[in-house]
Structures are given as C-alpha cells and as structure tokens.
Amino acid sequence: MGIDLAGPIALLFPGQGVQKPGMGKNLYDRYPAARRVFERAEEVLQMPVRKLCFEGPVEELNRTDVIQPCVMTVCWAAYEVWRESYGLENVSVTAGHSLGEIASLAAAGSIPWETALLLVKERGRVMAEAAGTHVGMIAIVGLDESQVERIRLEASQHGRLWIANRNADVQFVLSGEMPAVQEAERLAVAAGARRALILTIPLAAHTPLMEAAAAAFRKAVDRLPLKAPSIPILANASGEALRTVAALQEELRQQMLRQVDWARTMVSMRAMKVRTVVELGPGRVLASLAAKHIPGVDTWNADELFVDFAGPTTA
Numbered sequence: 001m002g003i004d005l006a007g008p009i010a011l012l013f014p015g016q017g018v019q020k021p022g023m024g025k026n027l028y029d030r031y032p033a034a035r036r037v038f039e040r041a042e043e044v045l046q047m048p049v050r051k052l053c054f055e056g057p058v059e060e061l062n063r064t065d066v067i068q069p070c071v072m073t074v075c076w077a078a079y080e081v082w083r084e085s086y087g088l089e090n091v092s093v094t095a096g097h098s099l100g101e102i103a104s105l106a107a108a109g110s111i112p113w114e115t116a117l118l119l120v121k122e123r124g125r126v127m128a129e130a131a132g133t134h135v136g137m138i139a140i141v142g143l144d145e146s147q148v149e150r151i152r153l154e155a156s157q158h159g160r161l162w163i164a165n166r167n168a169d170v171q172f173v174l175s176g177e178m179p180a181v182q183e184a185e186r187l188a189v190a191a192g193a194r195r196a197l198i199l200t201i202p203l204a205a206h207t208p209l210m211e212a213a214a215a216a217f218r219k220a221v222d223r224l225p226l227k228a229p230s231i232p233i234l235a236n237a238s239g240e241a242l243r244t245v246a247a248l249q250e251e252l253r254q255q256m257l258r259q260v261d262w263a264r265t266m267v268s269m270r271a272m273k274v275r276t277v278v279e280l281g282p283g284r285v286l287a288s289l290a291a292k293h294i295p296g297v298d299t300w301n302a303d304e305l306f307v308d309f310a311g312p313t314t315a
Helices: 025-030 032-045 049-055 064-086 100-107 113-129 145-158 178-190 208-222 245-254 262-271 285-293 302-308
Strands: 009-013 091-096 135-141 161-168 171-177 195-198 276-279 298-301
Touching: 009 064, 009 100, 009 285, 025 032, 025 049, 025 064, 025 302, 032 049, 032 064, 032 113, 049 064, 064 100, 064 113, 064 302, 091 100, 091 262, 100 113, 100 245, 113 208, 135 178, 145 161, 145 171, 145 178, 161 178, 161 262, 161 285, 171 178, 171 208, 178 195, 208 245, 262 285, 276 285, 285 298, 298 302
Parallel strands: 009 091, 009 276, 276 298
Antiparallel strands: 135 171, 135 195, 161 171
C-alpha cells in the first residue's frame, strides 16, 4: 500500500538523540537531491558531514556540536527527496522536536535551509559549552504526568529538576542537576515505570539551567532574516500554530529554556484533521508517537518511503 497524499499532510523533523552511524547513507546513495544537500552542507559547515553521518565514530557523532548539524543535514536531505518525489501541494503543517523545529522553519520557507544549518551549528556550539557531568536528562515511560510530577518534586530535594519534554501522556523527559536525575531514576523504577533511562546527553536541555547558552543563541536568532511561514509551524512549547515573524522569533529565543510539549503538538494535528504524517530524518520516533496518539493517521518515515518502499527515484 502506498502513501495517502490526499492531505492534510504533516511533515515532522526529529531532534537530538536519533543519530546513529549510517544515517542518511541510503538516501545519499539513491537520490541526487540528497547528495546535493550533503555536499552543500559540507561547504557551509566546513565539516566532514558525510563521514560523520555514514561512518561515525559514535563517540564523535554523539558530541552535541556535531550531532545537531549532522541531524539537520539528514533531515533536509530527506525533505528535498520528499519535495522532488511528491511535491508540497497537500502539505498543510510542519513541526519539529527541539532541534527539529529549526528544520520546520526552513520547510515552511521562513529561513533558507543554509541559514538554518548555520543556526543549528551555532545552537550545537553554545549547548556544548553548557554541557557537563553535573547535569543530565532521564527518560521515563509508563507513568502519567501526576506520577512524574511527584517524582520530580521528591527528587528535587537532591537538586534542581524540571519536566523538559512531555512527548506523550506516559512518556516524559526530566532535566536538571545530576543528583536529582539519579534520584528520579530510582523513584521511577520504584513506581513501576516501564522504562527509566538516564540519557547520554550531558545537558539540562529545556530548563532555566540553559540560560547562558540561550542568551548566546538569542544573538544569532535576532540576526535571522525571518519571513512569515507559508504553512503553519506547530510550536514546541504550546503546540499552537506559529504564523508570524514575531511568533517565530519568540519561539526560537526561548526554545532552549521551555518544555517541549509534543503531546500538545499531536493534539493540534488531530484538530487540524491531519491524515498523513511523514517523519523526515533518522528513525521513526515521531511517526511512532503519531501512530499511537492520532487515530486513523497514516505514518511514514524517510527510510520506509524512499528505501524500503522504494518510492520515486531520480537516480
């Protein structure tokens, strides 16, 4: 069975954490559009993007200042293959998770993709400077919001801790000081969480502890030649549609400090009667969430569309 192109279609872009050696290689080998993106990214970034994405090593690829521009490149390669293969006629909305939100701005025509790539490089740089062993993040799956909030409050006796991501009704990420993160892991296991995993990301992302990095990033945001989006962009923090330059600028300026409420983003997609969700980037985290939480939606990711399903090719 093929993809439902009748629309409304939502194009989604993943964030940090989806990276793995080999990402984007299938697209690069099969589609000239993807090859052009990778080649241009190397010129813009002055980084060996293909080697990092295709070969790693993992230790290098997991660096925040490397991950972010590499994931952005793979996302945009997938977007260009989508655009050339299927067009944009029935694409009604776009959204991206954390880092992916910047790709969604480019997809909506608010900034050129090369500008988005440089913005992501700067984002990765300032966030890497904020990294350290004293902070961290933990994913908790299988507990509801009230249970997670109780864990957060109790663990906060050991250090500052926030709910950084609400990805679904029973899927959360907490960020903060490491003693509190470690205590949250113990409490989540004791509470019967299906999963409680401290992430290999030495950051307190989407919390006030990122203020120094956010202040540096705002300088780059304020220089952006933003344009109003051609289609709505669903905001990470609220799930609401961003339609103006002022709204986009405010979202970007506060992005590192605010919670990612992906659950609300999915509520908005339901309200917009989205029929098809396409995740453009490594993996299918966002497509899988949509399949579980948006009734009747048709979900695809880049590999399924362009490699496994062997969709249109111009090679």
